[in-house]
Amino acid sequence: MFNALKGFIDSIAAPNRVATPAQTEHALQLATAVLLVEVMRADNSVGELEEAATMAALRQKFDLTQDEIEQLMALATQTAKGANDYFSFTSRMNEQFTQAQKIRVIELMWQVAYADAHLDHNENHLISKIAGLLHVTHGEYIAAKLHAKAEANI
Numbered sequence: 451m452f453n454a455l456k457g458f459i460d461s462i463a464a465p466n467r468v469a470t471p472a473q474t475e476h477a478l479q480l481a482t483a484v485l486l487v488e489v490m491r492a493d494n495s496v497g498e499l500e501e502a503a504t505m506a507a508l509r510q511k512f513d514l515t516q517d518e519i520e521q522l523m524a525l526a527t528q529t530a531k532g533a534n535d536y537f538s539f540t541s542r543m544n545e546q547f548t549q550a551q552k553i554r555v556i557e558l559m560w561q562v563a564y565a566d567a568h569l570d571h572n573e574n575h576l577i578s579k580i581a582g583l584l585h586v587t588h589g590e591y592i593a594a595k596l597h598a599k600a601e602a603n604i
Contacts, residue, residue: 478546479512481539482555483526485580489562491530493570503565507558540583552584553594560598567604 469477486507490500501523508519533539543552556577563573581591 474546477542479508479514479522480526480529481542482511482558483508483522484530484533484539485536485555486559486562487523487526487530488536489559489573489576492563492572492576493566493568494572497566499565500562503562507561511554511558536580536583540580543584547584549586549590552586553590556581556584556586556591557594557598560595561601564598564602564604567602 483504486504490496490504505519505523508514508522514522543555547555559577559580563569563577577595578591581594586594
């Protein structure tokens, strides 16, 4: 999986190459993971609860082994540190995900934000920003937030 993800990153550098279906799937996994990692890092204190919630969210969204999730998390963390914006990640999602899948990503982001039972204003701002980039309506955004909050028993 790591080689496939590395291949995807290399394909960004050479955009004339056509991505295979596997590369497209890995790109979507990486994009989702980067956004979840960004929520995890938004409050400037990455705790075990948020990291576990991020891994659980990836497990819920994708059919990956524990080893693949750990590799994806490592690559997402590295990619997030070098990212200048979120458009490259959200644009792929907008091209490939249904509206329901994009709403689910927002809900997973809320799950990560609520993992430590404290919603930081930076987490709230980031998720709002990503929801806008994913063309998630305000009503869908609020519904995802309330569903994640209820699951967290907050």
